[in-house]
Amino acid sequence: MFQSIIDAHIHLDAYKIGERQRLLKEMSENNIETMITVSQNxxxxxxxxxxxxxxxxxxAAFGFHPxxxxPKETEIEALKLLMNHYQEDMVAVGEIGLPYYLRxxxxxIQVEPYIEILEYFLQAADAIHKPVVLHAIYExxxxxxxxxxKHNIKKAHFHWFKGDTKTVSRMIQNGYYISITPDVLYEEEIQQLVGVYPLSQMMVETDGxxxxxxxxxxxxxxxxxxxxSIKKIAEIKGEKLEDVYKKLYVNTRDFYDM
Incomplete structure (x- = not known):
């Protein structure tokens, strides 16, 4: 029997209504305890x-996908008001970051305005004591x-991360978390990341x-x-499957204070 899991990063609102209902209906039978749905805008x-x-x-997590x-300044202000008013209904600020693929x-496209928006959200997250969910890859x-x-943000979750070894080491040293997607079954780049990143700073996601x-x-x-994904992670890490399930589950619960 599968153990309980948490999808640490999904765009549930982006599914068609019927698909969304299917996912919700099938959670229990698939031992899916929680889905953390991040926002685009x-x-x-x-x-x-x-x-x-x-x-x-x-x-839910509230943010602006890069x-x-x-966005217009009014939308950013409205998002901040939403976060302030519904703090108890959110677990994080996200998805936020920088527009790698867009550039x-x-x-x-200039990156500086996106950096300014990102800093705005980092400061907002710090003010309400919430972790951040990040789209930040490669350079x-x-x-x-x-x-x-700079903003002394300790609880940072880099979803579907890809990057150089120097940055990976920096992220590990700073205590930042990553989450692993289903492409760990066939993407060597992701498998290598799993091999070097501590299990204690890892979660799992679909980005559906x-x-x-x-x-x-x-x-x-x-x-x-x-x-x-968890079965593959256990294989790469050379750990017992049940231990990997438990660690990834506890990591996510603790990180998101659930």
């Missing part, structure tokens, strides 16, 4: 807030590490509805995929 945060208030197994055009597609990751250090390849090709991204 203000409308996304409003939907996630509603789900979190109506479904005890859903926990892989999109800059790859549009090199003329953006050292920039974000510096910002976390983002689709995966390999055994998951053409399948709806579902938190139950995490069971296969």
């Amino acid at each position: 203000l409308p996304s945060a409003v939907i996630n807030l509603s789900m979190a208030r109506n479904e005890p197994k859903v926990k 892989e999109q055009p800059l 790859k597609d549009n090199p003329e 953006d990751a050292p920039i974000v590490c510096s910002l976390l250090e 509805p983002w689709p995966f390849e390999g055994v998951f090709k053409n399948k709806l991204t579902h938190p139950k995929m995490i069971h296969q």
Whole structure:
């Protein structure tokens, strides 16, 4: 029997309504205790807030995903007001970070305005004593590490992380957490990261509805995929499966203060 799991990063609001209902209905039979649904923007945060208030197994994070055009100042202010007013209904500030892929597609995009927004949210998270969920990969990751250090943010979760060994060492030293996606079953880069990153600073996620390849090709991204991720993590780490289940579960519960 599978042990209990927590999906540490999913965009539940981005699923079609019928798919969302299916995931919620199938949580118990797949030993999915909690899904932490992160927000793309203000409308996304409003939907996630509603789900979190109506479904005890859903926990919400509010933020502005960086892989999109800059928001208006009014939207940022509204998000901050939402976070301040509904602190008890949120577990983190996220998803926030820097627009790596957006800048790859549009090199003329300047990163400085996104850094300014990120700092705004880091300060907001610090003010309400919430952890942050980060989209920060490759050369953006050292920039974000510096910002976390600047604002003395200790509880940082880098989801689906990819980066150089120097940055990985820095993140480990600073106590930052990462979460592993189902592509750990077939992506060597992710397998290598699992090999070097401490299990004590690791969680698991789907980032659904983002689709995966390999055994998951053409399948709806579902938190139950995490069971296969954990099996692979245990194999890479050379640890007992039940011990890895327990550690990842406790890590997530503790990090998000649930």
